[in-house]
Amino acid sequence: GQQLNQSPQSMFIQEGEDVSMNCTSSSIFNTWLWYKQDPGEGPVLLIALYKAGELTSNGRLTAQFGITRKDSFLNISASIPSDVGIYFCAGQDRNRDDKIIFGKGTRLHILP
Amino acid sequence: NAGVTQTPKFQVLKTGQSMTLQCAQDMNHEYMSWYRQDPGMGLRLIHYSVGAGITDQGEVPNGYNVSRSTTEDFPLRLLSAAPSQTSVYFCASSYAYPDSEAFFGQGTRLTVV
Numbered sequence: 425g426q427q428l429n430q431s432p433q434s435m436f437i438q439e440g441e442d443v444s445m446n447c448t449s450s451s452i453f454n455t456w457l458w459y460k461q462d463p464g465e466g467p468v469l470l471i472a473l474y475k476a477g478e479l480t481s482n483g484r485l486t487a488q489f490g491i492t493r494k495d496s497f498l499n500i501s502a503s504i505p506s507d508v509g510i511y512f513c514a515g516q517d518r519n520r521d522d523k524i525i526f527g528k529g530t531r532l533h534i535l536p
Numbered sequence: 537n538a539g540v541t542q543t544p545k546f547q548v549l550k551t552g553q554s555m556t557l558q559c560a561q562d563m564n565h566e567y568m569s570w571y572r573q574d575p576g577m578g579l580r581l582i583h584y585s586v587g588a589g590i591t592d593q594g595e596v597p598n599g600y601n602v603s604r605s606t607t608e609d610f611p612l613r614l615l616s617a618a619p620s621q622t623s624v625y626f627c628a629s630s631y632a633y634p635d636s637e638a639f640f641g642q643g644t645r646l647t648v649v
Contacts, residue, residue, distance in 0.1 A: 457637075464642075466641055514579075522595060526579040528577060
């Protein structure tokens, strides 16, 4: 079945540093999504990407839809304490079905 | 606007008991889904529905049943709970194509003893 490999599994960074995480798939998706989950809450959508090569920003967050349609990355610039949480990538193939498949998440820790 | 509402928030079951996790959305979304979240496993799709009267299996459907009699509601049934079903369950909804943004409920933490 479809699988997403998300890396790294966890990150420990200093406040103010930039962060980069990525997601790769064994199959093609035509939609890539990035979510953030705070403790005790459901995931919240950060960025949605609908076109290969698309580069989209949302404040300090930037995400790109890979040209091969099998990967995506998320960058966070100048990290702040509220960036702590779990970040999930998710892929969706609208041509096949509407299932949204999630990666296992990247847990971000920020050191003071 | 309530969004996606899940009940209950917490539940403890004994092995073999049955229960239904409720999910309701008031955004007139066509697409609804159930995920379970376990440590280190991310979110795994259990069942999903692309509209009233239509359901399909996700990655981990065994032990769970769903139905979609209305657009608003998508309950998840555990017929005979097992300790392996101890998890946090999330319901999500979204519009159908082309909008992929899924809105999640706050989750149900289920413990099976």
